[in-house]
Amino acid sequence: MLTLKDRLRFARQEAKKTQSAVAGAVKMTQSNYSQLETGSALKSVFLPAIANYLGVDALWLESGEESRAAQFIQVDAWDSNTPLDDDEVEIPFYKDFHLACGSGAIGEAMDSETRRLRMSKVSLKINGIETKNACAMTASGDSMTPIINDKDTIYVDRGRKKVKDGKIFALCHGGLFKVKYLYNLPNGGLRIVSANAGEFPEERLTAQEIIDQDFIIEGWVFSWQTMVSW
Structure with a gap:
């Protein structure tokens, strides 16, 4: 884990600044x-100002935790012809991934997907995620409520399975x-846990049941975006 x-x-x-400039x-x-950079000081009243100057999330800089909204780029008007900024990337958005999962045509659905979302390069670098492995999907169901709600956008690292x-x-x-919490069990088994444990x-699963029940991990959910419904 990264220290302060x-x-x-x-x-x-990343901001290409010297210590004296900051x-x-x-x-x-x-x-x-x-x-602060040598670790001999572990806190400072200047950290929020430093975060603002370097263009990073103040919560992340101080504690290592990043506010959900700060992980994504500022929402601006753009279309498919708008050039990418230097600090952003486009990732595939599998909005209807649950349909591909049900049909068994995951690979075909991923190859044909044209929808994209834009996000910050820094968000990926902080989590050690390669751009080619990052994608977004739409959560389905209430099993992870109140952490992740139905129709929330989740961000997945398909390189970590x-x-x-x-x-x-x-x-x-x-x-x-x-979308579930997972825990290892002896002999290759898994515990599958919901945030909404009362209803789910x-x-x-044993190692054999994982095979028999067609249990496939698509990737680690490294962030999500909650939308509030009216």
């Missing part, structure tokens, strides 16, 4: 700033598209 000094150095280098911009001494206990994954299970009790 790591996050500061990363953000400063210190001068926020009206602190270079010595005090240097203490190995289960890490307690992480959220997008998956196909017997033709159904699901946890499931346990």
